[in-house]
Amino acid sequence: MSLIVYIVLAIVIVALIIGLYQKSTNAICMSKKRLDGKTAIVTGGTAGMGLETAMDFAERGARVIIACPFQREGEDALKLITDKTGNKDVVFKLLDLSSLTSTRKFAIDIIDTEKRLDILINNAGVGTVDKTLTDDGMSFIMQVNYFGPFLLTLLLLPLLNKTGTISEPARIVNLSSISHNFGYINFNRINDTKYLFRLQFYSNSKLCLILFAHELSKKLQGNVVVNCVDPGYVGTRIFDSAGTIFGPILIIFGLLFFKTAWYGAQTSIYAALDSEAGKVSGQMFKNCQLSRAKRSAYNDETSQKLWNKSISLVGLRSEELEKCFQ
Structure with a gap:
């Protein structure tokens, strides 16, 4: 057998072991909490885990605002959620996190039109x-994965602060990844575009985000x-970016060995x-339980320096920053 065959077999065996372990530890949010009268924003709530999260909130009676940069995708997701849940208080708004202007416009619109914001x-x-480059x-x-969400969160803080209480705080949930373990912070290259591997x-x-x-x-x-x-390894459309050949392979691979988007959304819903x-802050959750990042x-x-940068x-x-915390 050639070396390539051995490598492929090794990858499949490792994936199978990890996949079996992950499937055996998949957790489901067991909360029966209703969200009637509450408002939630789900960015990327038009596909994958975001869509599943938005669907769950809508089924619980929340006013749900789904956001993405694609009009057709947003309209299709809106129809799907309302048809499936019967909740007519679901709204789609355009948001392009790769644009500071779009992010600010979205936040201003939310602040001006919404009375409350319970979940982001x-x-x-x-x-x-x-x-x-953006x-x-x-x-x-x-910018899409971090700087955009950073700006959006701070601009929406006044409404979150207005809504939350000590006994029932408003909640912000950031979708991180196991891949954070491979991340590192070099402040001279925090906005660099020239890493050898895009995965970096x-x-x-x-x-x-953590x-x-x-x-x-x-x-x-x-x-x-x-x-x-x-959320764990989830077979979603994010792997389309791996190319026309490897993208679909990774998605199918993920669905076979790892989590569906529904399972992937469970920890976000739990948090x-x-x-x-709701009693902890600045922490990490995995499989619907408190976990730990690296x-x-x-x-x-590092976190203070990253904040300033x-x-x-x-x-x-x-x-502006002062107003965010008022």
């Missing part, structure tokens, strides 16, 4: 796409909590609804 799910993200001059993957951008962005949650949790007053989730999950994700010096890169002025 920062679910939207991209994989290892070919596009390297119109804002930032790394495309980093993705891993760095997922680590940044550091962001860690730092933000120290600045909140208790009526809002922010946590991260690791947004479970009573115990050690460096909780470094105070991010504020500068997204163009938040000091007076």
Whole structure:
């Protein structure tokens, strides 16, 4: 047998072992909590895990705002959710996280038109796409996966603060990934576009989301909590970015050996609804239970420095930042 065959067999065996373990540990959010009268935003709520999360919230009676940059996809998802759940209080809004202008426009619209915001799910993200630079001059993957959600979260904080209470805080949930373990923070290259492997951008962005949650949790007053989730390996459309050949293979591979989008969404739902999950902030959840990110994700010096760098890169002025926490 050739070396290539041995390598392929080894990969399949390892995937099977990991897949069997993950399927045996798949958890389901058991919360029966209703969300009548509450409002939730799910970015990327038009496909994959985001769609499953939005569907769950709609079934619980919430006003659900799904957001993505694609009009047709948003309209199709809106119809699917309303038809399946019977909830007519579901709204689609355009949001392009690769654009600071679009992110600000979306946040202003929410602040101006919504009376409350109980849940913000920062679910939207991209994989290892070919596009390297945004119109804002930032790394495309980093802006969509981290800088965009960073800006959006801070701009929506006033409404979250207004809605949440100490006994029932508003919740922010960031979708991280097991790949954060491969991420690292080099502040001289935080917005670089020239890493050898595009997976490095993705891993760095997922680590940044955890550091962001860690730092933000120290600045909140208790009526809002922010946590991260690791959904596990999920066969979603994010792997389309691996190309026309490998993308579909990875999706099928994921569906066969790992999680469906429904299972992948369960920990996000848990972090947004479970009573115990609402008592912690700046933490990581996996398989519907408290988990732990890698050690460096909780470094105070790194998280503060990343916070300052991010504020500068997204163009938040000091007076704007003060209003975010009012």
